[in-house]
Amino acid sequence: MSLRIIATGGTFDKHYNPLDGSLGFGDSVLPEALARARLAEPYAFQSLMAIDSLDMNDDHRQQILSACKSAPEGRLVIVHGTDTMRDTAAVIAAARLDKTIVLTGAMIPYLIDGSDAMFNLGSAITAARLSPPGVWIAMHAQVFAWNEVHKNRAAGIFERTD
Amino acid sequence: MSLRIIATGGTFDKHYNPLDGSLGFGDSVLPEALARARLAEPYAFQSLMAIDSLDMNDDHRQQILSACKSAPEGRLVIVHGTDTMRDTAAVIAAARLDKTIVLTGAMIPYLIDGSDAMFNLGSAITAARLSPPGVWIAMHAQVFAWNEVHKNRAAGIFERTD
Amino acid sequence: MSLRIIATGGTFDKHYNPLDGSLGFGDSVLPEALARARLAEPYAFQSLMAIDSLDMNDDHRQQILSACKSAPEGRLVIVHGTDTMRDTAAVIAAARLDKTIVLTGAMIPYLIDGSDAMFNLGSAITAARLSPPGVWIAMHAQVFAWNEVHKNRAAGIFERTD
Amino acid sequence: MSLRIIATGGTFDKHYNPLDGSLGFGDSVLPEALARARLAEPYAFQSLMAIDSLDMNDDHRQQILSACKSAPEGRLVIVHGTDTMRDTAAVIAAARLDKTIVLTGAMIPYLIDGSDAMFNLGSAITAARLSPPGVWIAMHAQVFAWNEVHKNRAAGIFERTD
Numbered sequence: 001m002s003l004r005i006i007a008t009g010g011t012f013d014k015h016y017n018p019l020d021g022s023l024g025f026g027d028s029v030l031p032e033a034l035a036r037a038r039l040a041e042p043y044a045f046q047s048l049m050a051i052d053s054l055d056m057n058d059d060h061r062q063q064i065l066s067a068c069k070s071a072p073e074g075r076l077v078i079v080h081g082t083d084t085m086r087d088t089a090a091v092i093a094a095a096r097l098d099k100t101i102v103l104t105g106a107m108i109p110y111l112i113d114g115s116d117a118m119f120n121l122g123s124a125i126t127a128a129r130l131s132p133p134g135v136w137i138a139m140h141a142q143v144f145a146w147n148e149v150h151k152n153r154a155a156g157i158f159e160r161t162d
Numbered sequence: 163m164s165l166r167i168i169a170t171g172g173t174f175d176k177h178y179n180p181l182d183g184s185l186g187f188g189d190s191v192l193p194e195a196l197a198r199a200r201l202a203e204p205y206a207f208q209s210l211m212a213i214d215s216l217d218m219n220d221d222h223r224q225q226i227l228s229a230c231k232s233a234p235e236g237r238l239v240i241v242h243g244t245d246t247m248r249d250t251a252a253v254i255a256a257a258r259l260d261k262t263i264v265l266t267g268a269m270i271p272y273l274i275d276g277s278d279a280m281f282n283l284g285s286a287i288t289a290a291r292l293s294p295p296g297v298w299i300a301m302h303a304q305v306f307a308w309n310e311v312h313k314n315r316a317a318g319i320f321e322r323t324d
Numbered sequence: 325m326s327l328r329i330i331a332t333g334g335t336f337d338k339h340y341n342p343l344d345g346s347l348g349f350g351d352s353v354l355p356e357a358l359a360r361a362r363l364a365e366p367y368a369f370q371s372l373m374a375i376d377s378l379d380m381n382d383d384h385r386q387q388i389l390s391a392c393k394s395a396p397e398g399r400l401v402i403v404h405g406t407d408t409m410r411d412t413a414a415v416i417a418a419a420r421l422d423k424t425i426v427l428t429g430a431m432i433p434y435l436i437d438g439s440d441a442m443f444n445l446g447s448a449i450t451a452a453r454l455s456p457p458g459v460w461i462a463m464h465a466q467v468f469a470w471n472e473v474h475k476n477r478a479a480g481i482f483e484r485t486d
Numbered sequence: 487m488s489l490r491i492i493a494t495g496g497t498f499d500k501h502y503n504p505l506d507g508s509l510g511f512g513d514s515v516l517p518e519a520l521a522r523a524r525l526a527e528p529y530a531f532q533s534l535m536a537i538d539s540l541d542m543n544d545d546h547r548q549q550i551l552s553a554c555k556s557a558p559e560g561r562l563v564i565v566h567g568t569d570t571m572r573d574t575a576a577v578i579a580a581a582r583l584d585k586t587i588v589l590t591g592a593m594i595p596y597l598i599d600g601s602d603a604m605f606n607l608g609s610a611i612t613a614a615r616l617s618p619p620g621v622w623i624a625m626h627a628q629v630f631a632w633n634e635v636h637k638n639r640a641a642g643i644f645e646r647t648d
Binding site: 033036037038039040041107108114115116118119120121122123125126127129130131138140141142143156157158159 | 195198199200201202203269270276277278280281282283284285287288289291292293300302303304305318319320321
Binding site: 357360361362363364365431432438439440442443444445446447449450451453454455462464465466467480481482483 | 519522523524525526527593594600601602604605606607608609611612613615616617624626627628629642643644645
């Protein structure tokens with residue numbers, strides 16, 4: 001029943017670089033976010049990579065799959081970029097692990113005003129606790145089977161695929 | 163399947179009053195919090211009362227129960243003070259409504275640095291979508307049956323009652 | 325003695341666009357920032373343009389100079405991008421207006437965690453009230469004559485030019 | 487010409503206590519606030535006390551005066567509660583030190599949404615750099631001689647005394 005949270009980067013974890021005005025990566029914000037969440041039960045945290053999901057290739061996805069396989073926990077939350085969240089979910093789903101795996105992310109970085117990051121994190125950990133084994137995507141407090149959702153880029157939301 | 167969020171006050175919704183240095187209530191922060199959450203499906207929002215849960219009496223709890231009964235939605239999230247969340251849950255549970263009702267709150271107000279409010283809100287709405295009819299308390303990404311949880315005041319967390 | 329604040333864009337005023345992940349411009353944050361500042365005396369606010377200072381050309385600088393000339397106030401604060409703040413200051417200084425004109429900006433946008441925007445705004449308005457006529461640059465609570473300062477890009481600070 | 491910032495508590499530095507819902511004191515927020523400010527020149531920081539200014543007595547004020555006397559710097563910023571800022575200023579002024587001493591504070595704590603703390607801090611450090619020796623109060627980007635200002639409690643601002 002125990003829980004692991006895996007950081008892979010994505011919008012959720014982007015930092016502003018004051019030297020060049022870009023958004024990039026630094027130390028993951030997740031340890032701070034999880035401390036704020038006051039989780040009462042123990043959990044493991046793993047910072048696996050810190051990249052934009054548009055820059056993820058098959059090697060990165062195999063690394064994420066390996067982390068899912070080798071995790072001793074039965075419930076995993078993967079914080080991931082939104083653009084290719086479904087592609088990573090497909091790779092994990094193909095392995096048919098007997099674990100509840102929930103991918104989540106954010107439309108606005110944790111460190112930027114108006115962020116949805118804490119909301120989605122609360123949703124994803126809850127989904128990981130309540131959902132049966134399988135691969136799920138939790139965004140905007142909805143929990144989708146990984147192959148029944150797509151990102152609507154024009155609206156900036158995840159929607160059920162008809 | 164549709165969703166209603168009911169604000170009743172509590173720590174989640176406290177505002178700082180610069181004139182006297184106290185924490186009190188003003189317009190609910192929930193419309194802003196819900197807009198940040200980018201909920202993709204329609205929901206109803208109702209600001210029912212704005213009080214500290216230590217100031218709630220039986221009349222207030224009957225008002226909350228009435229709101230639960232008269233809501234056309236089958237899934238309700240009640241944002242409530244943490245100190246008497248369980249007392250209100252008991253009143254609602256006694257009515258045996260055929261609805262999924264989730265109470266949540268925050269240990270640190272939404273408007274104060276380090277708040278758990280957005281996290282708990284994401285957790286509670288997710289719990290309302292995934293849980294069967296009944297009365298639940300969602301705090302720190304855990305979903306407790308209302309009568310199996312208590313607030314540990316010394317630790318500042320909700321724990322399962324043995 | 326009265327005061328005008330002029331927004332021109334720059335890092336101070338950048339917004340995150342959740343649809344494409346870029347930082348750009350929207351409604352200026354300055355009305356909100358100035359409300360927070362609780363300024364006790366009246367002031368005028370003018371949103372003149374909203375651009376990155378690297379995209380500013382001579383036309384933009386002439387527009388800013390015109391705004392300085394036509395302002396009825398004797399004390400002006402211009403919120404500007406940091407990269408070409410000195411170039412704009414040079415154009416204004418050449419006009420030898422009998423006004424106190426203070427340029428300021430931010431290394432981290434107002435809307436991003438850890439921003440210096442409010443600090444620099446407080447510094448710049450104070451400098452506009454205390455300094456004699458001339459063109460000044462206020463950053464990091466230092467007030468530089470416009471031609472005695474440069475941005476140290478590697479360090480992310482403004483420094484006195486030797 | 488060098489600068490010392492002295493923390494004494496006050497609204498600026500209040501923390502929320504999630505265990506009892508009160509606002510009180512912990513480690514000063516000033517080191518973080520000063521890091522955000524990116525001050526380019528060296529400064530000293532001293533956390534002298536952490537109390538509500540309504541709880542300050544003559545002993546506290548003598549301690550603050552001692553700190554002002556013994557500081558090797560010529561420019562001091564004292565972060566102080568707003569309610570008795572003027573009383574402390576009077577004690578310091580009576581000592582006729584040959585230093586520029588600026589008191590500031592906040593109407594909303596640094597850690598609460600909408601705070602004026604960073605703005606006032608930027609204002610006060612700037613005032614300390616630009617003002618002649620004497621005791622000053624910097625609030626809302628105005629710099630008052632200490633004996634020409636009072637707090638308007640109903641409006642939540644500092645105003646010039648007629």
